[in-house]
Amino acid sequence: xxxxxxxxxxxxxLIFLILLQERSSGLSGVFGGSExxxxxxxxxFEKIVFYLTIVLIVAIAGLSxxxxxxx
Numbered sequence: 874x875x876x877x878x879x880x881x882x883x884x885x886x887l888i889f890l891i892l893l894q895e896r897s898s899g900l901s902g903v904f905g906g907s908e909x910x911x912x913x914x915x916x917x918f919e920k921i922v923f924y925l926t927i928v929l930i931v932a933i934a935g936l937s938x939x940x941x942x943x944x
Contacts (some may be wrong), residue, residue, distance in 0.1 A: 876940045880933060887929045893922050 915923050 876943070880936050880940070883929055883933050883936065887900055889931065890922055890926045890929065894926070895896060896905065
């Protein structure tokens with residue numbers, strides 16, 4: 874039960890972090906834009922949010938596997 878609650882909390886935080894990230898131009902920038910325009914360096918707060926997003930994705934996957942193993 875505690876694992877399910879942790880998954881829900883981590884999922885809500887993950888949604889919030891994804892919404893905080895900057896929006897890019899999408900696929901149109903990849904196919905139509907130049908290489909200089911498509912390259913982007915993450916700095917400061919954006920870098921922290923990016924890495925926290927990755928950590929939470931791994932944590933949710935780990936919690937899911939742990940939940941399957943316990944049941």
